[in-house]
Amino acid sequence: MSIFASYPARPAAPPAPLALWVGAGVYALFVMAGNHLLIDPDTMWQITIGRWILDHGAVPTVDVYSFTMRGQPWISTQWLAQTAYAAAYALAGWTGPVVLASICIAATYALLARYLARHFSETTALVLVAAALALTVPHLLARPHVLALPVMVAWVSGLVGAADRRGAPSFRLLPLMALWANLHGGFVLGLALVFPLAVDAVWNGQASQRRSLALRWAAFGLAALAASCATPYGWNSLLASRKILALGEALPLIMEWRPADFSRPGSLEICLLSGVGLALYRGISLPPLRIVLLLGMLHMALSQTRSLETFALLVPLFIASPLARQIGGPGDDAKRGIAPPRLLVAAMAVALFAGTVAWASLVRFQPHMRGSPVAAVTELKKLNVSRVFNDYDFGGYLIANGVAPFIDGRTELYGEKFFVDHNAASGLMKPENLFRLLDQYSIEATLLRTESAATTLLDHMDGWHKIYTDDIATIHLRKSGAVHTVEPAVSPQAK
Structure with missing residues (x-):
């Protein structure tokens, strides 16, 4: 048998x-x-x-x-x-x-x-x-x-x-x-x-x-x-x-690749607890290979949130036939x-179709710009610079607006080391990375989140001048003749 x-x-x-x-x-x-x-x-x-x-x-x-x-x-x-x-x-x-x-x-x-x-x-x-x-x-x-x-x-x-x-x-x-x-x-x-x-x-x-x-x-x-x-x-x-x-250490740094967060109740926790409760109450069992598939999908969903849709859509297909025989x-x-x-x-x-046409005439569909550097990019274009050190999340907006980014969401293009170095630089986990990248790529301006650690440092760093800031993004322009060193001069007063 x-x-x-x-x-x-x-x-x-x-x-x-x-x-x-x-x-x-x-x-x-x-x-x-x-x-x-x-x-x-x-x-x-x-x-x-x-x-x-x-x-x-x-x-x-x-x-x-x-x-x-x-x-x-x-x-x-x-x-x-x-x-x-x-x-x-x-x-x-x-x-x-x-x-x-x-x-x-x-x-x-x-x-x-x-x-x-x-x-x-x-x-x-x-x-x-x-x-x-x-x-x-x-x-x-x-x-x-x-x-x-x-x-x-x-x-x-x-x-x-x-x-x-x-x-x-x-x-x-x-x-x-x-x-x-x-x-x-x-x-x-x-x-x-x-x-x-x-x-x-x-x-x-x-x-x-x-x-x-x-x-x-x-x-x-x-x-x-x-x-x-x-x-x-x-x-x-x-x-x-x-x-x-092959992105290795870079994956956990990207929001959609991070593991599931159970610090507060969410739909995944509710569904998992409901499933466990049903299995215990009804004495449900599954064939071994279907269990393997279920656990594999669950592992993916727990280790990276971007896999949640595959778990939600495929697990019901895997268990439908054996489960139907029991419930x-x-x-x-x-x-x-x-x-x-x-x-x-x-x-x-x-x-x-008629409802779609009617609704579209009443509601204006447009991208959510609350976190996008709309005004900052407008100012950035006026500077006529071509080498901009940008926040990772701003890369897509820059591409869409004709500005060549330092980095964007195509992480597989940049590779693990480049991405990790950029993250450590913008977050100042390794300040020397910021100094090195600014020098190595002859950066003319920076476009970073206003609340980021790198933005705060640039406010005080010799050779950089803050020319625009809002609640989302801040632009620093490299001063003419500025010299980048491993340990640049840092002023206690914002420039």
């Missing part, structure tokens, strides 16, 4: 209205809260790169934005998403990216609801969808990863469905991998999941069919690997993930497989 629990045969498709209503509701929610999608300043430089791709009819292979890494090899594994955002922006201003991101978010949760309704009652499916939405809301922004989320759910649900049936995935899934590889670098996770789900399917398959099943999964895995290389960069898109993983499956209505009337679908699409 297999040590793995057997899975029930895949039930008939449920009535689509659940997925339809979930998709419509999520779309309306995010369009109405559209400016939430634009709170990340990275959206601006993503659109800038997308416009460059459209203007040049090519994808970037070297850096053309910073002055520190200009000409160095760099590829954009998110080129298709960046192009889509740029085209949407060109078509409808900031309403375009908001609507595009909202459509993809809605599609993601509609696909999740559709899959879960095959295994659970509509009430249970909605609870799981609501939990996933609560976990991912902070990460749902108009950035490339959002456009890849529905592709991820469709891909993984196809793999899990094949494993549940003790069969092999359909080769019709391969275009999804090719699309994912052009939208976002997270496609590597989709490739990595092929192996554990293949083991799950083969181990639980009939002994007489295991060899054949293993070969079919192996063929699919190789085909998926080939499909992931169907990008303008070929297999370099696959290798690009190594640069992210109950779909009701009789869900087994009828009644499709929604086409008239209903058309009417809902028309209503959402």
